[in-house]
Amino acid sequence: MLLSAPVLRTQPSWVPALSLCRPPPGLRLSEQRQQRPVRGESGAAASTSAMGALQLAQEGVRLLYWGAGAATLLFSLLAAFAFRLLLQSLGKWQALRPIPGVSPCYPLLGNALFFKRKGEDFFKQLIDNLEEMRNLPLLKLWIGPLPFVVVYHPDTVEVIVSSSKHIEKSYPYKFLHPWLGTGLLTSTGDKWRSRRKMITPTFHFTILTDFLEVMNEQASILVDKLEKHVDKEPFDCFLDITLCALDIICETAMGRNVGAQINRDSEYVRAIYKMSDLIHHRQKSPWLWPDLVYPMLQEGREHTRSLKILHTFTDNVIAEKTHEIKDHTQCKDDLDDNCEQSGRKRRRAFLDMLLNATDDEGNKLSYVDIREEVDTFMFEGHDTTAAAMNWVIYLLGCHPEAQKKVHSELDEVFGNSERPVTMDDLKKLRYLECVVKEALRLFPSVPFFARTTSEDCYIRGFKVPKRTEVVIVPYVLHREPEIFPDPEEFRPERFFPENSSGRHPFAYVPFSAGPRNCIGQRFAQMEEKAVLAIILRRFWVETSQEREELGLVGELILRPKKGIWIQLKRRRNCVS
Numbered sequence: 380m381l382l383s384a385p386v387l388r389t390q391p392s393w394v395p396a397l398s399l400c401r402p403p404p405g406l407r408l409s410e411q412r413q414q415r416p417v418r419g420e421s422g423a424a425a426s427t428s429a430m431g432a433l434q435l436a437q438e439g440v441r442l443l444y445w446g447a448g449a450a451t452l453l454f455s456l457l458a459a460f461a462f463r464l465l466l467q468s469l470g471k472w473q474a475l476r477p478i479p480g481v482s483p484c485y486p487l488l489g490n491a492l493f494f495k496r497k498g499e500d501f502f503k504q505l506i507d508n509l510e511e512m513r514n515l516p517l518l519k520l521w522i523g524p525l526p527f528v529v530v531y532h533p534d535t536v537e538v539i540v541s542s543s544k545h546i547e548k549s550y551p552y553k554f555l556h557p558w559l560g561t562g563l564l565t566s567t568g569d570k571w572r573s574r575r576k577m578i579t580p581t582f583h584f585t586i587l588t589d590f591l592e593v594m595n596e597q598a599s600i601l602v603d604k605l606e607k608h609v610d611k612e613p614f615d616c617f618l619d620i621t622l623c624a625l626d627i628i629c630e631t632a633m634g635r636n637v638g639a640q641i642n643r644d645s646e647y648v649r650a651i652y653k654m655s656d657l658i659h660h661r662q663k664s665p666w667l668w669p670d671l672v673y674p675m676l677q678e679g680r681e682h683t684r685s686l687k688i689l690h691t692f693t694d695n696v697i698a699e700k701t702h703e704i705k706d707h708t709q710c711k712d713d714l715d716d717n718c719e720q721s722g723r724k725r726r727r728a729f730l731d732m733l734l735n736a737t738d739d740e741g742n743k744l745s746y747v748d749i750r751e752e753v754d755t756f757m758f759e760g761h762d763t764t765a766a767a768m769n770w771v772i773y774l775l776g777c778h779p780e781a782q783k784k785v786h787s788e789l790d791e792v793f794g795n796s797e798r799p800v801t802m803d804d805l806k807k808l809r810y811l812e813c814v815v816k817e818a819l820r821l822f823p824s825v826p827f828f829a830r831t832t833s834e835d836c837y838i839r840g841f842k843v844p845k846r847t848e849v850v851i852v853p854y855v856l857h858r859e860p861e862i863f864p865d866p867e868e869f870r871p872e873r874f875f876p877e878n879s880s881g882r883h884p885f886a887y888v889p890f891s892a893g894p895r896n897c898i899g900q901r902f903a904q905m906e907e908k909a910v911l912a913i914i915l916r917r918f919w920v921e922t923s924q925e926r927e928e929l930g931l932v933g934e935l936i937l938r939p940k941k942g943i944w945i946q947l948k949r950r951r952n953c954v955s
């Protein structure tokens with residue numbers, strides 16, 4: 380007691396409150412051991428030591444009580460949470476009972492064990508099952524404790540996507556939040572409405588016209604790269620086309636040329652792909668969902684690393700752009716100044732427009748808001764178009780008669796020239812447009828997307844309660860035989876005006892539909908047509924890869940796991 384009294388006196392008043400943070404007994408013991416009196420010291424010292432040990436034991440017991448208390452509290456909280464979840468799940472289970480489901484379906488795990496783990500097998504299994512169940516009006520799947528209602532008929536899809544109420548994205552989109560925040564793709568309610576209104580003008584026709592210059596430049600780098608494959612063995616063109624799309628979006632979204640086509644080993648590029656893989660894997664694995672656990676796992680740590688690379692890159696670009704805009708404004712104001720940029724037309728990027736955009740009250744977007752949107756464009760705006768262009772190349776390689784029609788249309792518009800593509804040219808490429816649409820029907824870049832219902836609704840007479848996850852599957856929807864006879868056949872004529880008029884408006888939704896449709900649809904169609912026109916003006920494409928050899932993977936994007944293997948022949952010598 381005597382020993383401890385002065386210590387207590389010198390301790391500040393907050394110390395007792397932190398008794399839980401005291402060093403563990405082991406540490407105290409070693410401190411005591413260091414202070415142990417040497418042999419021959421007084422009996423008083425020995426009895427002090429015994430008292431110290433007693434005090435230590437008491438503290439140990441106290442600590443144990445605290446530990447047990449904390450553990451009980453934690454356990455109770457977890458149990459309460461699990462109980463709530465269970466009750467909610469049971470409620471949903473009951474409410475969704477009439478909707479046809481898939482077996483085996485186990486409590487808590489749902490259909491998770493039924494699904495194959497490998498991406499390729501998973502997608503095939505899902506699609507085969509949905510195809511078998513096409514006659515059912517809709518379907519229910521359980522992933523862990525979460526039920527998903529799956530829709531794939533035009534009238535059932537319409538109930539969800541045409542609604543201005545069901546605009547909230549589904550739970551698994553939450554795993555995009557660390558990267559994209561709540562930007563246009565992931566936000567909901569008033570935030571989404573205000574952002575959509577602010578951002579829509581940035582996709583105006585005149586701005587898109589400026590972007591055509593970037594598309595021309597990047598596509599000509601691509602065709603020059605492809606030259607080395609002319610009259611050679613088959614090669615996989617997937618990455619070449621993807622890097623071209625990436626360069627296009629980097630320059631149009633941020634005004635930065637990352638030169639991915641030249642330097643394919645960029646850290647930023649690698650981080651984009653790593654992040655997409657990690658997000659998709661987490662979405663499929665309910666045990667990776669808890670935010671408390673995920674960062675501690677190997678995958679979570681990789682996620683943190685990639686996130687840092689992605690955000691640092693965007694942060695730097697935004698900072699540089701802000702300075703550039705300031706300098707440019709100063710240049711314009713200062714007429715006497717020998718300004719480097721004067722006389723040269725500055726190329727606009729989405730980022731420039733975001734920096735100037737204002738809402739109804741005249742408020743500008745904050746720095747974080749801008750980063751969310753730039754990251755969203757980067758995520759949504761290149762993999763989607765890259766996959767779509769690859770599918771066109773593959774399908775034309777399989778269908779020489781359709782490719783010949785594309786070539787004669789290109790010859791009509793461009794003659795023998797390799798001049799840059801203009802907006803007027805694009806308007807004239809009507810057959811190519813039908814090819815692009817048909818490719819997106821067979822291989823929609825976004826094979827499924829999902830919403831959370833904001834109120835009870837009825838789909839073909841089945842009640843779908845409020846806050847249910849609903850998944851829309853364009854891949855299956857686009858194969859409705861009554862609307863698209865012989866659905867597996869590639870027939871661009873389906874999209875000739877005379878053949879598509881009167882078609883159900885929700886039978887074909889590669890860009891989604893309704894209020895939350897793809898804001899980049901026109902940009903994407905323009906990019907696809909421009910890049911494909913440039914490739915196909917110069918080359919004839921062949922492939923002997925069968926559909927079964929593609930290894931379709933429906934992750935965030937529909938990709939061919941095994942790549943797109945083509946052979947190239949030069950059509951003729953063109954004039955620039």
Ligand code: HEM
Nearest residue numbers: 563564759760763764767824825828890891897898899903
């Ligand atoms: C072939 C190319 C593309 C396809 C097939 C496609 C498809 C889609 C689909 C299906 C959605 C709805 C997603 C959902 O509800 O989860 C969507 C949304 C969106 N897309 Fe695209 N997209 C393409 C290209 C682009 C491009 C090039 C950009 C930007 C430059 C873009 C930006 C967006 C954004 C920001 C959203 C969210 C819109 C909102 O919720 O208001 N997309 N896209």
